[in-house]
Amino acid sequence: MPGRRSAAPRARDAPSATLPARDRKSTTREPIIQEPEVFHASGAPGAAEPEATRREAGVTESSRANRGWWDRNADEYQVEHGTFLGDDRFVWGPEGLDEVEAELLGPPEDLGGKDVLEIGAGAAQCSRWLAAQGARPVALDLSHRQLQHALRIGGTFPLVQADAAALPFADASFDLACSAYGALPFVADPVLVLREVRRVLRPGGRLVFSVTHPIRWAFPDEPGPEGLSVSGSYFDRTPYVEQDESGRAVYVEHHRTLGDRVRDVVAAGFRLADLVEPEWPAWNSSEWGGWSPLRGALIPGTAIFVCERD
Template sequence: MDQLRVAHSDLSDAAARTANRRWWDADADDYQATHGEFLGDAELVWCPEGLREADANLLGDVAGVRALELGCGAASGARWLARAGAEVVALDLSAGMLRHARAAADRTGVTVPLVQADALALPFPDGCFDLVFTAFGAVPFVTDSAALHREVARVLRPGGRWVFAVTHPMRWIFLDDPTEHGLVAVRSYFDRTPYAEYDEAGEPSYVEQHRTVGDRVRELVAAGFVLTDLIEPEWPAGHERIWGQWSPLRGRIFPGTAIYCAHLTPS
């Protein structure tokens, strides 16, 4: 977009939802062309640092578990869990991303149910899942993340697990620049004003939300969760891949990803 404008500005939930659905529908092909090989067709890669569930074991033994991948994208994580013996449903707002999920199912022969829906209005009954997880899906894009945690809590059984990866909130301070220019603090960590991109017509085309670590913890607790771990993956030696603002230079100095592990307290 030649006239792309970037701003930090407040937007309604409806405006953010519309913008992000349009963005991911339009960007799905480029996203998969750029990142698909790194993410794999049936892998659960938590973050640009390359942390894989096969190594991290954040979800534990998933054999026989009923699971939901929230904001699944091409649903590679859901297919990984299915191969590990879980009963998985994959959900995303974007039809463009789900089109790639169907294509990857054809390539791998691993098929999971795909659902197009809003993460704030999950089309499932109460207490129907043992596990909900996402690697950078849904959570950073909804205006009311507290409501998202409540909705996840609703569809989980008591004791069920909720594991999600998001951009580390410390990154909000810096420019989205993988070079040394991105090492200078330019914003307050405490400024929760959303990041928004606008197209040439002045319409929002992409919206991302910021929450501090404390915000995330309080929202989880208020929804009935107990936080059991917070993972800040270190940049691994020999990993030279640049993904947007993630790079070896920045990754060796401060974290780029935060993975929250929680379980729902029995009622």
């Protein structure tokens, strides 16, 4: 989801291989919040600005870097994007496509009584909306600080700090799963996450997730005309990495082509039911990072995958 490389609402968490594994048979409905690790790179007073580069970054390095980044930057993120996201809206991406109109999880009137897992929940805006429809959401995020914002806003549903690649839930615990720009853009092995989601879904369950549209990786992150010319290869899967002076990654995003994303969904055992590419609406005048009405009217910015578990 848009994050540091393409700063926009709904960038969330990434799984961390450093988190201790929990008993997968747990079906707790109590909040679980761990104390975060302390990172100083690019977050301590006087720290040098990280170097942006393209290089390989594996599962452990990516997840460790992104957990630290979101713990350090959650406050700024919520200040910058909190108004756009609201406290209890379900927005799929920077275009502003709302689940009220999209109904990608199904008609709102059918959500009552459904167990729903939100992955990369941030301040849990989507879970709050789901709860208002009568669903039973669980909001999961890797970032301790993001979940503190969820507590600040409030809600009666559980908040779980956990690794999306090792979900602390029993098999077949949920009817639906959703992720609005959460986890998947930041992980080195998306199939691992998708398989975990499939495991905790009941037969007939649905997963809907949104990510930055892969075509955006071929264009510079500029909102004006300079952002409309291809500057790199769409087929270059080399991750975007920000690293400190010692070469330690402090932020990582991973690029997958559209075909890669489809193959990931299938490899995880899902059936792809729909692929939604929201158009930029006339009412949305927002501009941040590489997102703007100009670019949104010409090239897609978000890809939403609707996946079914048979």
